[in-house]
Amino acid sequence: MAQDIWVLGTHMTAFGRFSDQDAVDLAATAALGALDDGGVGISDMDILACGNLFQAASGMGQQVQKQIGQTGIPVYNVSNACATGATALRTVIMAIRASEADLGLVVGVEKMGKMGLLAGGARKEKNVYEPSGRYGAVMGIDGILGTDTMPGVFAQAGMEYANDNEGVGFEQFAKVAQKNHSHSTLNPLAQYRREFTLEEVMGSPMQSYPNTLLMCCPTGDGAAACVLVGEERFASLSREQQSRAVKISASVLTTDPYVESGQMQPDVNTLTRNAAAAAYEQAGVGPEDLSLVELHDCFATAELIHYDNLGLCEPGGAGDFIDRGAPWRTGKTPVNVSGGLISKGHPIGATGVANVYEVSTHLRGEAGERQVPGANVGLTHVIGLGSSCGIHILEKSGIG
């Protein structure tokens, strides 16, 4: 078995819209915060992985080095849709496992502002129709052959689950968003911190049925970072560093295997189920052992189906799971105590690192008002359409 890897330090900026900071500023703040938190410096780092989507061609990792310390170490600029942050994390994990590094820095950052819909193009009126593209389309097909928009695509994923399982509908999906908005009121780093009633969630402007505005994540800015250390170097750290460190007991990245419907509707289920099975096996834990989960609730419909994909509920039982309050902070398996993407925010490159920050903070017992009492094992999950799924399982140090 490869050596154990630990999160030594972690930090995130608040998520929101920051007109006075660019992506490099945000990333540098998160990176220095994580280094300080771990009691190490940039000169101790052997590798840097920087996750960023919308400025992927800009050499973001090198720009961050110029902001906090140019030590000449290798930089991996990582871009993998909404799984970007988790993929950057895994890049450093693989380098440490391969014995090419003892200590590494992971930064995820995104500067989105108010981008609106991320897919689904306007239809250009062509003067003369000529077939073009892979399907020989003579005009834009979004809105004619179904939807390319994210609220719609994930609505369809949720409604497919509703088709196959009893007790799932608009109200169950809305309850997910009600929970995450409520959770976010306890998170000072969340983009939004406002509680809404179920009626307000269901009555907010419809985007793509059944996803209303309050059931969709916002766009925004933010960064998160982690310092990772392999077990050989870990042994030489101080007692205090060791006791606050968080063990990464599983790290998995999967893509979507062939399913019949996949060419028409991205399958976000199979790759999550495959990643979860591999992660539980690696960590030697099961879903019943999890103290908390931060999963990819880009839309309320997505969170509900992942209760089932991650094995948090009985097969087919995601509707009942939310109906009985199981994923609330005080419930059986707290899900998205941070407020989730829906209310904490979703600056894409930062998301898969920020959920490791969140779970680590609970495992350290440092989550303040929103602390899940006695948290000792947690799971993080992201999905990038296209598709990739990243899952990490984290465990409390146990060294005291």
Place this chain on the structure above:
Amino acid sequence: MQIPLVDYLVLGDEPHLRANECADCGARFFGRRNACARCGGREFISARVSGTGTLRTFSIVHRAAPTIPTPYVSAIVRTDDGTSVRSNLINVKPHPDQISLGMRVKLETYVAGTDEEGKEAVAFGYAPA
């Protein structure tokens, strides 16, 4: 003159969809493949897709890019020969009360636009059967 919106729609007396079907495993693809994504087979045959099926999932889209008329119903249909197709659900009010998962649907075509040479782009959708 009429032309299809996409190349996998075949017009004529009986409009239908055609897929590239893997000669080895039968997996169907709209659009070209170098090898089958399911089994790796390199040979494909052209297969006619059934025009009837059931509604597998849907969303009623109220928010889209500025030039896209809303609301409309986006749907995934499972045809009677087991192929998933994405299109709009047409000839139905875009309201959840009017749409039921699993409902029977059939392929229909309509003119989606006309260019300056008078060519009509013909699209397909699925209507309640």
